[in-house]
Ligand SMILES: [Zn+2]
């Protein structure tokens with residue numbers, strides 16, 4: 001039962017990272033109702049995902065400067081860049097448009113307080129009542145988020161795999177990343193069409209997160225058909 005809970009917790013954490021922080025806030029690939037937006041954002045805060053605005057800002061720098069020293073994803077810089085969070089509007093650069101969304105700004109300001117409270121309550125309750133569910137809730141998502149940032153985003157998606165599109169960066173589609181981030185594994189497709197909610201292009205490149213997006217969101221942008229046409233044209 002505890003194992004099933006851990007797997008569910010990992011799935012929810014990964015889905016919030018990829019669907020909400022990445023595709024929704026980072027790339028605005030679909031829309032959510034205000035209630036759904038707030039619910040997912042505060043759940044992400046509780047699990048330790050941090051500010052959606054900061055996450056999206058760093059990620060936009062990754063797209064704009066992939067592989068250069070301004071890229072926040074390289075492993076030697078990621079930790080420091082993530083700690084030096086911008087907190088003044090004029091420092092937001094590529095993420096300035098996000099400041100117009102009052103709910104996201106509220107989430108930006110409250111995320112650390114929410115996460116600290118959740119961790120404290122879970123740790124105290126977990127040790128007092130010997131409740132392993134509370135203990136894994138406090139700890140597991142944090143390890144998973146770091147694993148996604150450092151191993152999956154840095155190594156798998158930019159070092160291992162194949163490329164369908166000759167983008168100017170080193171992004172790759174990596175089947176090894178699929179068990180951890182599902183459709184997020186088709187990262188070369190994503191770098192080529194960053195605002196598409198659906199990352200798959202070839203038939204086997206399925207994207208379960210896109211199915212989830214269609215369930216919870218609306219006005220999804222998808223470039224799958226256009227991407228497939230582009231790919232077939234190049235393959236001839
Ligand atoms: Zn990338």
Ligand SMILES: [Zn+2]
Pocket residue numbers: 022026027059063190194
């Ligand atoms: Zn992206």
